[in-house]
Amino acid sequence: MNEFVPDEAKRLRWLMGFTGSAGLGIVTQSSAVLFVDGRYLSQAQWEVESHGISVQDISQQRPEEWLFKHMPRGETLSIPSGLN
Numbered sequence: 001m002n003e004f005v006p007d008e009a010k011r012l013r014w015l016m017g018f019t020g021s022a023g024l025g026i027v028t029q030s031s032a033v034l035f036v037d038g039r040y041l042s043q044a045q046w047e048v049e050s051h052g053i054s055v056q057d058i059s060q061q062r063p064e065e066w067l068f069k070h071m072p073r074g075e076t077l078s079i080p081s082g083l084n
Contacts, residue, residue: 016048024063025053028071035063 004021012018016025016034020043024035035058036044044055056066071077 016053017051018044018047020044024058026063026067028075030072031070033066033070035061035066 012020012023012025012034015027016032018025018034018036018040020036020040022037023040023044026033026035032053033056034044034048034053035056037058041055041057049055067077
């Protein structure tokens, strides 16, 4: 719970190229989004948008709202274990 991300917790860097210490990534079959707070908006846009990943300010749209709009009905949602 600090600004330094331990190697075993660098999921977002591996998946999306985002090197910040706080974020939530969601990937569906047709799209991907990274939710960050205001501290990381510029960094996230610079690091991931060139890969076709959109960036959302988590204070402007909640992840569950995004899922409701972008996840096809009947698609399965998987959440990795070990996330706090």
